[in-house]
Amino acid sequence: MTKTGTIKDVEPNGLWNGLTKYKVSFSDGNQYTFFAKGNFKFSIGDLITYEVTNEEYKNAKIPQDQYKKETPASNDVAPNTFVNSQPAPTSFISKDHLIVKQTCIKAASEFNASRSNVDANTVIADAQLFFNFITQ
Numbered sequence: 001m002t003k004t005g006t007i008k009d010v011e012p013n014g015l016w017n018g019l020t021k022y023k024v025s026f027s028d029g030n031q032y033t034f035f036a037k038g039n040f041k042f043s044i045g046d047l048i049t050y051e052v053t054n055e056e057y058k059n060a061k062i063p064q065d066q067y068k069k070e071t072p073a074s075n076d077v078a079p080n081t082f083v084n085s086q087p088a089p090t091s092f093i094s095k096d097h098l099i100v101k102q103t104c105i106k107a108a109s110e111f112n113a114s115r116s117n118v119d120a121n122t123v124i125a126d127a128q129l130f131f132n133f134i135t136q
Contacts, residue, residue: 001052003060005030010040011094014135024060032060041067104130 005026013021019035026032032052034040042048042062050060108127112118 001055002049003030003052004047004049006047007042007044010042010044012097012135015132032058034060034062100134101127101131104128104134 005028007024008027009023009025011023013023013033015021016035019037020039022034022036022040024032024034024040032050034050048062048066050062050066053059053061104127105123107130108123111126112123
């Protein structure tokens with residue numbers, strides 16, 4: 001079933017098979033889970049057309065023709081990476097999600113504090129491991 005709706009809220013909702021799950025709420029009250037490689041590509045306020053793939057589990061997908069054509073830069077980093085990545089716009093990330101990320105950075109910093117020759121990349125890599133464990 002194809003529907004059209006204006007995005008009211010986008011919230012990350014864990015991982016599944018290497019994809020990030022996003023719970024997307026629409027202004028008409030509908031709410032569906034979308035799966036994405038990396039960040040959700042649409043913003044709050046966007047009017048999109050989507051296809052409901054499983055009404056029972058409230059899953060939906062966005063047809064390819066809805067995506068803007070972008071040429072990737074040669075220095076782009078793989079999507080959904082924690083190290084060396086651009087942060088997602090805060091409208092896509094809930095306050096709770098940010099708190100978990102900050103807590104993982106703090107825990108990784110404390111974990112590595114007594115070690116010698118540890119750089120920021122090691123701390124961030126450890127934080128990513130903690131974050132993945134918590135959100136899966």
